[in-house]
Amino acid sequence: MGGLDLFAHDMWYPLSFLGFTHQFFGLNSGTIINTWIVLAALTLVSLIARYFLYYPGSIGGYLVKNIIISFQDLITQSLGKFVYKYFAFITSLFVFIISCNWIGVLPLVEEPTKDLNTTLALGIMSFLYIQKEAIFKHGPINYIKDFFEPIFLMLPLNILGELATIVSISFRLFGNIFGGSIIMSIFEQAIGDSWIWNTVTTISGINIIIMVFFVLFEGFLQAFVFSILSLTNLTMAVYEEPGEHLI
Amino acid sequence: MMNITPSLATLTTLFHYGSVTLITVLSGLGVGLGQGISSYSAFKSIDRQPAAQPEISKTLVLALAIIETSAIISLIFTMILFFRTPTDFYSSFAQLGIALALGIPGFVIGIAAGLPAYAALKSISRQPFFSRKIMNAMLLTQSVIQTPVIFGFLVSMIIFYQLGNVVNMADALRLIASGLCIGVGAIGPAIGLGWFTYKSAQAIGINKDIYGQILSFTLISQAIIETPVIFSAIISLWISRIAILPTSSIMPGIVCLAAAIVMGIGTFAPGISSGFTAASAVNQIAYKPNLYGILAKTSMITQGLIDTCAIYTFIIALSLIIIGL
Numbered sequence: 365m366g367g368l369d370l371f372a373h374d375m376w377y378p379l380s381f382l383g384f385t386h387q388f389f390g391l392n393s394g395t396i397i398n399t400w401i402v403l404a405a406l407t408l409v410s411l412i413a414r415y416f417l418y419y420p421g422s423i424g425g426y427l428v429k430n431i432i433i434s435f436q437d438l439i440t441q442s443l444g445k446f447v448y449k450y451f452a453f454i455t456s457l458f459v460f461i462i463s464c465n466w467i468g469v470l471p472l473v474e475e476p477t478k479d480l481n482t483t484l485a486l487g488i489m490s491f492l493y494i495q496k497e498a499i500f501k502h503g504p505i506n507y508i509k510d511f512f513e514p515i516f517l518m519l520p521l522n523i524l525g526e527l528a529t530i531v532s533i534s535f536r537l538f539g540n541i542f543g544g545s546i547i548m549s550i551f552e553q554a555i556g557d558s559w560i561w562n563t564v565t566t567i568s569g570i571n572i573i574i575m576v577f578f579v580l581f582e583g584f585l586q587a588f589v590f591s592i593l594s595l596t597n598l599t600m601a602v603y604e605e606p607g608e609h610l611i
Numbered sequence: 612m613m614n615i616t617p618s619l620a621t622l623t624t625l626f627h628y629g630s631v632t633l634i635t636v637l638s639g640l641g642v643g644l645g646q647g648i649s650s651y652s653a654f655k656s657i658d659r660q661p662a663a664q665p666e667i668s669k670t671l672v673l674a675l676a677i678i679e680t681s682a683i684i685s686l687i688f689t690m691i692l693f694f695r696t697p698t699d700f701y702s703s704f705a706q707l708g709i710a711l712a713l714g715i716p717g718f719v720i721g722i723a724a725g726l727p728a729y730a731a732l733k734s735i736s737r738q739p740f741f742s743r744k745i746m747n748a749m750l751l752t753q754s755v756i757q758t759p760v761i762f763g764f765l766v767s768m769i770i771f772y773q774l775g776n777v778v779n780m781a782d783a784l785r786l787i788a789s790g791l792c793i794g795v796g797a798i799g800p801a802i803g804l805g806w807f808t809y810k811s812a813q814a815i816g817i818n819k820d821i822y823g824q825i826l827s828f829t830l831i832s833q834a835i836i837e838t839p840v841i842f843s844a845i846i847s848l849w850i851s852r853i854a855i856l857p858t859s860s861i862m863p864g865i866v867c868l869a870a871a872i873v874m875g876i877g878t879f880a881p882g883i884s885s886g887f888t889a890a891s892a893v894n895q896i897a898y899k900p901n902l903y904g905i906l907a908k909t910s911m912i913t914q915g916l917i918d919t920c921a922i923y924t925f926i927i928a929l930s931l932i933i934i935g936l
Contacts, residue, residue: 543761543762
């Protein structure tokens, strides 16, 4: 017992020749390779979508347009108007996370979002972008003034509250995807090498049901929750006048 | 005279089978209650709107399947634990951590997942031609509710892989604390989630025209209500990664237990009050759709302030672990 460590990763130390052998300087090679596979898959999908868009009457073109229009509606509903850069940011977050969550259906590939480093990076990136937008929108002085609302003493609490969004948003994604992937691996172990169980579960569709629920559905849901939470934080950060149509 | 002092072997067996049964009993109880609530609502809805019977039955079956998730996850663990032979007292005692990490969330989430199904089935009987969208909203909200169970599963998996290394009481208490933190931490948010999703499914039945806004507000608010669960999951994972020497006294175990209790009880009030705030907001949105923007924003800011309390307990628990050890 005690053999399997759930947090173990293959580590790679690119700076070890300079003496940096601390864990902080290590890279999780598995995660990086999986992320590149995701990026390759995304490139392929966008090339195919581009091909479809050249034929106005095709079913693929219709689907691609529908997805884009639904995202446009989401942004318009939240912000009250359509802003192209926010649309691009939220849509690319969603598309990247959903492909990270779904790449696990391919054999031998694992979800990059199973690694806390990926989700933390996504959370920090979305946090920094939102802060940057808030500073550009309100100006640095108003931005800093916001932290002293409603009274001066609230400064540490406001900062903590802002930082807590990173933690909650990234751990939500990580925990759900990691839990789902553990359930899948337990299911695979339970079936094991027994050809009887393999045949029964394949023919009865149990394999597909479990995968659809724990990988596809959960992955879609978490990607959606992540991007819609980022959108809400963005909306709260860049709103103009209180009382206007905001959310 | 009968000798009633239990031997160590008896206690080992007692804790082993006790934790195995506790997982199944607790989550089975919650899931059974949740399924009962939703089936009751389905029959009442059919009684009110007999023409909508096919839609109501279809929705009921899907709702029951999702409510069952926590029971299935607990069943997996019951099987895994059942076939593990208890070796010594401490590792058997530490199994209680798994029972707490899966049993308590299974119980509360089973009931909480039944409430949106109850309201959604009632809404379908009000708006039979809108049943598809009500069903979609119900499935989404129910699946987001399952997050604490998945975290509990994660923590119990980590506890399970450490059971073989437990050699003293401090280590056993540490693993129990790890399970207790996520288990108790799920109770308050689950109550909040259940009440809020009940109200939001009802709101779609009251005013179907702002379905889109209510759905996105529901998902965001659910995510905010669940934030305390994520904090307790982080403390849980942190506690489960602490290394305790085989020769150490019982003290580190008690510190871990204290941190777990702080975090677990600290999520109680934020979860419940955040859920009730969002519930009254979604109810208002259904009646006054033109005020959606201001209502949603006020609700989110209030929920954010309420969650600050959970952050304080998170900091206290972290400092207990870091400084106390």
